[in-house]
Amino acid sequence: MPSLNDATGRRVFFGGDYNPEQWPEETWHEDVRLMKQAGVNSVTLGVFSWARIEPRPGAREFGWLDRLTDLMHGNGIGVVLATPTASPPPWMGSRHPETLPRGEDGSVIWYGSRQHFCPSSPVYREYAAAITEDLAARYGDHPALRMWHINNEYCTFCYCEETARHFRRWLRAKYPSLDALNDAWGTAFWSQRYGDWEEIIPPRRAQYLRNPACTLDFRRFTSDALLECYVAERDIVSARTPRLPVTTNFMAFWTGQDAWRWAEEEDVVSVDSYPDPRDPLGGQYGAMIQDMTRSQARGPWMLMEQAAGPVNFRGVNHPKPRGLNRLWSMQAVARGADAVCYFQWRQSRQGAEKFHSAMVTHAGEQGRTYQEIKQIGADLSGIGEHVAGAGVSADVAILHDWNSWWAGDQEGRLSRELDHPAVVRAWHRALWEAGLATDFAHPEHDLGAYRLVVVPHLYLLTDTAVDNLVGYVRGGGTLVSGFLTGAADGDNRIRPGGMDERLRELFGIATVHEWWPLEAGETVDCDGPEPFEGTVWSEELQASTADTVAVYSSGELAGLPAVLRRGSAWYVSTLPGPAPLRDLLARVADDAGVRPVLADRPAGLEAVRRGDLLFLLNHAPGPVTVTVPGHHRDLLTGEMTDGPVRLGRHGVAVLKEERP
Template identity: 75%
Template sequence: MPGLTDATRGRILFGGDYNPEQWPEEVWQEDVRLMKEAGVNSVTVGVFSWAELEPTPGAREFGWLDRLMDLMHENGIGVVLATPTASPPPWMGRLHPETLPRDEDGRIEWWGGRQHFAHSSAVYRRYAAAITEDLAARYGGHPALTMWHINNEYCTYDWGDEAATAFRRWLQGRYGTLDALNTAWGTAFWSQGYDDWEGILPPRHAHYMNNPTQVLDFKRFTSDALMECFVAERDIVARHTPNIPVTSNFMPFWQGQDAWAWAGREDVVSVDSYPDPRDPLGGQYGALIHDMTRSQARGGPWMVMEQAAGPVNWRGVNHPKPPGLNRLWSLQAVARGADAVCYFQWRQSRQGAEKFHSGMVSHAGERGRTFQEVKRIGAELALLSEKVADTRVTGADVAVLLDWNAWWASGQDGRLSGEVDYPAVVRAWHRALWEANVTASFAHPEHDLSAYKLVVLPQLYLLTDTAIDNLVAYVRGGGTVVSGFLTGVADQDDRVRQGGMDERLRKLFGIRTLHEWWPLDADEKVGVEGFRGTLWSEEIEAADEAYAVIPYKGGELDGLPAVLRKGRAWYLSTLPEPAALWPLLAGIAEDAGVRPALDHLPAGVEAVRRGELLFLLHHGRDTVTVPVPGRHRDLLTGEDVVDAVELGRYGAAVLEAAP
């Protein structure tokens, strides 16, 4: 199977989405000059070019793309060629309205934006396959081609009639019989029993809340239906170019794709990463996205398909990145395993919905600060390439368990608290590890966990029997588990388990009885001995007094256990405030044999080891001194470092042990 290494050939890819069709061809020569000046070695072409390539049904206008591909090859710039199927031409919706998706109320989502395709539409799929086939046949042998990029940010839900037919077919494959479906969905509640498959619809707008398992299955179906679209196009290009890797870019923490399932179908895992530059924890969020993507790539190299060189255009207020932040976050991605650092987009658009989304070449042009910083990043990545490309992050001995099914089930209406946001809880736990300077990986709860010294479950409301048995076996095998609240409550059908938590987990954590859940209001805190809890609390009776490690203090739960420990298994029935969560997790990690990448780091400094290199990343504005015992060479400056390195505002160092 081809992978990212085949495309990089021992180098870090650097570049971004290139949309030359938006510009007169005389601009292309200027683009090439600036690309070479910036060290760009890869561009992604054709993502939104369907109307240019097929201006009328069946027509093919490849001349401009021929010239562009040749131009890139002549200048030593590789092309990640995209199938343009994320944004069909207006003629398709006009001539074939069944290709347009419908929302929960049955309203058509019209052309004029993007992602306006009904994923289950046979007509859409036929046109998508045809343009993909012709692209692959024409450019499969072109020397500029280094990778295929299928579609873009798959994110289309559809409640239309063809989707309904496909949903029923998917359900028949999952359950086999209506009796099995009625049992799984609990249709005895509210008189929802189905006597015919034709009676089943997507969870469209209803008078009151939809059936939760129906909603859960619809999200599973949507992920699978979109993946069918991806696989169909992937197989076409792979047939023409079996040695060219294929990818499609994930949007992190988007509900519509089960990234674990998708990642196994890609040669290269890629992601779009857009932390908010005004977020004081933007660096932590970036680290989380990088760790998640690296884990989906099974620990191997992965790629940042998109990031912003400056401001985006879709936040309420779109702030630029201050000087140095773009460089810092780019190096952070490399530190955490990326072998490609790319942007949306190369040249900032002058028209269209994203004309205020930054580009590597901003409206200020080549003299602008953005392009000057891009040039520096390109030069530094070239310096690192030989030492970094195709190496792996080391010391990631902690697994954070993540599951889209648990997210889909826990985020619906009719729950105990609308304040519990699954991505926010995961981020809180990852933040604690990040602040403890513990490098984390992510894993599915059914994955083999034996390689990890510590497994963390921020919250997994839904757990399958296989996952629960996997956790129990991991602890019996000598592993350490720390679980957050509201975990193991439901089975794969969103059926609440007897006792409010699976019995195997209650035995694992030393819980005799989970009497009641006590969710907290947005600004409410609960007293715990030594800290305060947020978001949630639980009325728990320990199976043995020895298991109650930290009690609640004051309030309705006074004296009851907030934190339990039974051997190597820990359970936190509340979310400790950040200042309490990270030292708690750091202590548990240390007891489990987990070591930070570097001890005694100043606040705001991140340390990650990749291969033989130590990356130091300073997320603050004040100059700090980082103790680094021994003699090293900073690959970014070429200077020797003895026992300490000084990092200025958003500073970075990449250290190699000196001989």
């Protein structure tokens, strides 16, 4: 399988989406000058160029792209060539309205934006394959070509008749019979039993709550239908250029794709990440997305998009303070990225994203943003040969599964305040603040390499996943699970006793009598070695063989267990506040033999090891000083350090140990 390292050698990709069709051709030469000045070594071309390449059905206008690709090659800038299939031209929607997606209520999602295609449409797929074939034939041997980028941010949902037919084919492949489907979906409830496959439709808008098992399968189907589109285009370009890696870009923690499944089909896993610069924990959010993407890639990965400054999709879009762009870019490299790229190179003067920042903003060459881009380019050029291809090792894994997220997000759930991504982020934050290197893993993955596995919240667990967790603990691993885990099986069927019996035995729980979700802002007091407040959730548990570590001390559950431990298996039936959760996981990790990357760190100082380099990243509001044992050279400044390292606001150091 081709890799990103095959394309980069011992350097880090640096660049971004380049959309020169928005500008007069004379601007291209100015762009190249600025790119070279900034150390840009890669640009992504063609992401939204379908109408420019194919202005009429079957027509091809490649001349401009030929000149552009030659220009990049002549100036030593590599090309990541995109298939433009994320944004079909207006003529397709006009001539073939059947390619347009439909919403849950049957309304047409019209062209005039992007992602306006039904992934099940044979007409859309035929046109997408044709333009992909022609791009591969024309540019497959071009010396500038480094990678293929398929489509862009796959995110379309469709409920049309073509989708319904496709959904039924998908279901017939999954279930051996209609009886098996009726059993899996629990259609005995509300007289929903199907007597013919043709009766099945997508979960469109209904009078009241829709069948949650049908909705879950439709989420699985939609992810797979989009994946079919990706694989079809990937196979076309791979057949023409088997030596080149292929990717498509995930959106950060996006609900619509089972990224574990998708990552298996990619040569390079890439992601778009846009933390809020006003969020004091924006660095932690970025770290979570980076850890998740690295884990999906099982090695180096690609930051395909980030913002050099403000975005345009928040209520109020703030620029990044001085140094923050550099800090977050270097954080991505620290956590395994071999590519640091942006949307986009030059800020648009027209269109929906003209207020979305770019590497070259409306302020131009003299603008602060471009000057900072030059600094980042110089930094990456200086460390690339030391870091590209190197791994990040972790003794801790967070378990996450899109199927569980989808199932728990059903309409008739116990609490709208239970936000799955927020719970996962809370547990990752606790580990991040404890300074512990963390991977993500699927609950059915081999977990034997980890000393500690944490499960923030997995409402749905398959039998295979449950056996995997039990086997992990019996094999000597330490497991800490959050609330409402293992309540449902793979068909979203509630397990007897409120939790799978194998997990109840593992955690020493007799039964879960009731789930007690908390209102927004409501807390419950808990007494243990250190008193704490629980949020979001609580549970009425009866212990069997477990030791009670903490009890509820207020409300209806006063005196009942809140945190249980049986050997190396822990169960936390509420969501402790940030500090108590951090302290709990740090204590359990220490008992499991897991140590922070750097033991003594000031608050806000992130320390990450990648290969033989130590990255120090200052997320604190002001300067910090940290003592690093040994003799090191800072690859960013060339200076030697022996002990204390001072970092200014948003400061970064990349230390390589050297003999004195």
